[in-house]
Amino acid sequence: MTSPFLSLPGAVGSPVAQHYGAPVAEQRALDAGDAAVDLSHRGIITVAGPDRLSWLNSMTSQQLLGLAPGVSTETLLLDPNGRIEHAIRVVDDGERAWLLVDEGSAEPLAAFLNRMRFALRVEVADVSADFAAVLAFAGGTALAALRALGPVVEWADPWAEVTRGGTQYANGEHAGAEWSAVQLVFPTERLGAVARAVAPAGLMALDALEIRAWRPSRVADVDERAIPHEFDWLRSAVHLTKGCYRGQETVAKVHNLGHPPRRLVMLHLDGSEGELPVAGALVFREGEASDPEARPVGRITRAALHHEWGGIAFALLKRSVPADVTLAVRAGAEAADPQAPVEGVIAAAQEMIVPTDAGATRTIPKLKRL
Known part of the structure; x- marks a missing residue:
């Protein structure tokens, strides 16, 4: 189905609009x-049955x-090594759990869940073709207008605070403390209204x-090696004392005894050239980005022009990169290719999200040698 939002004046992009001209x-x-x-390109799964919450909890x-x-x-949903496979937004309506997922996730997640049903009283359905989500923030007119249309369910993003059982690595006041995003789910036939x-x-x-707001996205920021600690995702999506689930050993080991190998930072980009780096663009220490032989210290996951802060970006850096080091990002369409010619360099300053010392919250007493 083509989204009705794409028929609005100025709509640019597909399957949903990237912008409407401004x-x-x-x-x-x-x-x-x-x-x-419009988030109608994303996936929606429902899980019904009396065992639905205990079953989802176990995985x-x-x-x-x-x-x-x-x-x-x-x-x-993590793999056995603790790497992120799916980020799932969950709200239950009393009869079924609604799982809101990023684009490309609904089909493989539904297939996995159906393989794991066994004899439990659960029914999994991919309803992405029948329902669609729309996102708005509190504080204005949009939420009231959307609620007046009778959504079947709402999901309020918990990112604004540390949820019970979670923990925060970021120091001081969190940039997402005022985050108030709400996703409202409607039948697709009502998306035009x-x-x-x-x-x-x-x-x-x-x-x-x-x-x-330092808000990570599964589809935009996560790669095949990513673990929750690297994105400070333990604040809203991980319960540290709930018991066993797939990947739990890695979550506990890194948090208690180790450090995440990479850390997410927000970069303030030099706006003098008016250019934003592409996703995957390589990040270097200041002064090294123009050197074809230099080794990158990270990569850009996404970048944007903020209406107040100008050019900003997410970057995944090696944990060993000091927090006070000025960085530089390779510019150009081929900036993600280490072998491509260097077309330009964008200076960048770090804003700390995950500190270099994140993790290692427990100490193991040393035993005296006999």
């Missing part, structure tokens, strides 16, 4: 709560036992606000 103005309206983002990182109807949370009821904002606007 990305910065859309971002301001979205931030103020006066616009909404994923968050405490889902006793989750009350209407209460929103998020959880991660939704598109007419609110001012639209594109995905570019949402990207900028997520980066500024």
Whole structure:
């Protein structure tokens, strides 16, 4: 189905609009709560049956036992080595759990869940073709307009605070403390009425606000090696004392005894050239980006132009990179290729999200030698 939002004036992009002709103005309206983002390209799975919450709890990182109807949370499905496979936004309506996932995730996640059913009383359905999500922030007119249309369920993002059983690596006041994003789920046949009821904002606007709030995204920021600690995702998606689940050993070992091998930072980009790096662009220490033989210390996951802060980006860096080191990012369409010619360099300053000493919260007493 083609999203009705794409028929709105100025819509650019597919399968949902990246912007509607004025990305910065859309971002301001979205931030103020006066616009909404079409997320109909993302996936939605429902899990029904009396065993649904205990079953999901046994496989994923968050405490889902006793989750009350209407209460929103998020959880991660990890592989046996603790690497992130799926980020799942969960809300239960009393009869079924709604799992909201990023684009490309619904089909493989539903297949995995169906393989894990065994004799439990659960029913898994990929309803991505029948339902679609729209996102808006509190504080303006958009949420009230959307709620008046009767969504089947709402998911309120818990990112603004550390959830029970979680922990935060970031020091001081968190950039996401005022985060108030809500995803509202509608039947797809009512998406046209939704598109007419609110001012639209594109995905570019949402990207900028997520980066500024240090809000990680599975589809945009996570690679095949990623573990939750690298993104400070233990604050909202991991319960550290809930018991066993797939990948739990790695989560506990890194948090208690080790350090995440990489750390997410927000970069403030030099805006003098007006250029943003591409996803995957290589990051170097200052003065080394122009050297074809230099070794990168990280990579950009996504970048955006923020309506107040200018050029900003997420980067995954090696943990060993000091927090006070000025960085440089290779520019150009081929900046993710270490062998490509260097087309330009963008200076960047770090804003700490995950500290270099994150983890190692427990000490093991040394035994005296006999």
